[in-house]
Amino acid sequence: MEIFNQNQRDTFEEARERMVRVQIIDREVKDTGVLKAMRKVPRHLFVPKEYENEAYDDNPLPIGYGQTISQPYIVAYMTEVAKPDKSKTALEIGTGSGYQAAVLAEVVGRVYSIEIIPELAKESAERLRKLGYKNITVRYGDGYKGWKEYSPFDIVIVTAAAEQIPEPLVDQLAENGRLVIPIGAPSEIQELILLEKKKGKIEKSRLTFVRFVPFKRL
Ligand code: SAH
16 A cells, blocks of 8 residues: 655545535535545545545445445535534544544544454554554444543544444533434435434434445444
């Protein structure tokens, strides 16, 4: 895998710029920090070499082990919905390639990410380290239980579709925290749900329809 210095122009810069305009801005993502992050994170370095030329296309791509890196727009949308800022700490469930973690790391203070496939956890931790991300911690495990040690989290983003909202993730959400999660049966269309914790109470909104790989249990 080739790693570019992030300040250096890379050959995919034009493709990435087009991705941001056509797939993300034209679909109404407006958060300037999120747009900046999508312009910066080198998505082609998060996909297998044979998919490098498709890295900025408008769809998910295989990353091995039967998993996928999410469509760029969905990553941008979920990040915007989470209302990121540098004072916040985020938990991601489903590290996968590490792409969503990298985008989050550009806009929040600290990211914790859990991946249930040990090989993916190892590969993405290594990739993020090589790319210079010092504010992301990846670990292998079942994200159902969250990561109590570093809780509460201002933001929780789940990138695998669960049938129900894992209760520990709700418990580990900070006051005014936002949890974004696809809910629905595997291999069907799921609904992206936003939970907000306000004065200890949970408010739920239904956002849009999505399709994610299944949430697994150890
Ligand atoms: N956010 C990822 C998307 C990866 S797909 C990216 O940007 O590339 C979803 C990932 O969730 C898969 O890698 C899958 O192995 C993982 N996953 C599924 N169930 C999980 C669980 N209970 N805990 C942690 N990770 C899980």
